[in-house]
Amino acid sequence: DSGVTQTPKHLITATGQRVTLRCSPRSGDLSVYWYQQSLDQGLQFLIQYYNGEERAKGNILERFSAQQFPDLHSELNLSSLELGDSALYFCASSRGPSENEQYFGPGTRLTVT
Amino acid sequence: EDQVTQSPEALRLQEGESSSLNCSYTVSGLRGLFWYRQDPGKGPEFLFTLYSAGEEKEKERLKATLTKKESFLHITAPKPEDSATYLCAVQARKGAQKLVFGQGTRLTINP
Numbered sequence: 001d002s003g004v005t006q007t008p009k010h011l012i013t014a015t016g017q018r019v020t021l022r023c024s025p026r027s028g029d030l031s032v033y034w035y036q037q038s039l040d041q042g043l044q045f046l047i048q049y050y051n052g053e054e055r056a057k058g059n060i061l062e063r064f065s066a067q068q069f070p071d072l073h074s075e076l077n078l079s080s081l082e083l084g085d086s087a088l089y090f091c092a093s094s095r096g097p098s099e100n101e102q103y104f105g106p107g108t109r110l111t112v113t
Numbered sequence: 114e115d116q117v118t119q120s121p122e123a124l125r126l127q128e129g130e131s132s133s134l135n136c137s138y139t140v141s142g143l144r145g146l147f148w149y150r151q152d153p154g155k156g157p158e159f160l161f162t163l164y165s166a167g168e169e170k171e172k173e174r175l176k177a178t179l180t181k182k183e184s185f186l187h188i189t190a191p192k193p194e195d196s197a198t199y200l201c202a203v204q205a206r207k208g209a210q211k212l213v214f215g216q217g218t219r220l221t222i223n224p
Contacts, residue, residue, distance in 0.1 A: 002156065033211070043157070043200065045211035056209030090156050100145045100204060102212060104156035 003027065004105035006091050012111045018079040021108045025072055025093030031055070032074040033094075033102060034066055038087040049074055050096075081112045115140045117215035119201050125221045126191060134186040134218045136201030146184050147212060148177050149200040157200055191222045 003026035013019055025032050034046040045058035049068035060066075063081075068074045078085060088109050092102040118137045126132055138146065145164050149157035161170040163179040170177050174195065176187045186199055198219045202212040 002158070004156075031210070035212075042216045043202075043212075043214040045209075045213070048210060056211060058209070058211055088154075094210075100147075100162055100210075101159055102147075103159055104149075106156045107154075109154070 002103040002105065004091060004093050004103055006089075006105040006108050008108060009106065010109045010111075012113065013081060014113055015081055015083060017081050017112075018077065019081065019110065021076040021078070021089050021091075021110075023074045023076070023091030023093075023105060025074070025091075026103055029093035029095055029103075030072065031094045031096060031102075032068055032072070033092040034060075034074070034076050035090045035092065035104075036087050037090060037107075043090070046076070078110070083112050086110055086112045115203055115205055115213045117201055117203055117213055119199075119215035119218050121218060122216065123219040123221070125223065126188075128192055128222055128224050129190050131187070131189045131191070133188070134199055134220070136184040136186070136215055137182060138184070138201070138203045138215075139182075140203045140205050140213070142206035144204045144206040144210075146179055147202045147204070148175075148184070148186055149202065151198045151200055151217070153198075160199075188220070191220075193222045193224050196220055196222045 005024045030051045046060040048056040088107045092104045148160040151157045161177040198217040200217045202214045
């Protein structure tokens, strides 16, 4: 158990809908990262937050957004969902902005029908 | 652009049969190279971080090594419970602290 929690575990929704994925980092960790894992693309970095501020952006679509709250939990919002957004979404956390070891949560499996 | 290539894609071994997994990388200044283990439907589990060429780290039956262009994950006398996908990732010294992952090696250990 990494100490990172994610909810929900599974999510099934229809095209065009909007969903919110939630992540709580390990106790004491200030950085949160979001990754997407699909069969053809592997694990892809989406976005990083550190202590409530956006720190880095990766291959995140404009339809996706995220935020980190004062209690350090983070939410990833996915809107206007398409079939191709079906994937596993992982959250990871680390101690500081440059801390190297990232610890991953169990993931949310999103299925768009 | 930072890139990671892992080989082989899949590897099937008998219990006790040692082998190595390869991770080749190109990165604009390496901050760290990471190995993770991932079981089906689960999140990646952190194994090792390597920072400089020549460095080695060990954990039970696993040993990770690093050169300037590649890393190896050596597995000695594996057991069926070592079956998993092993992921390699790099982090560049400059810019975002993101991890750039390879596609992974799917390892199966037969009893």
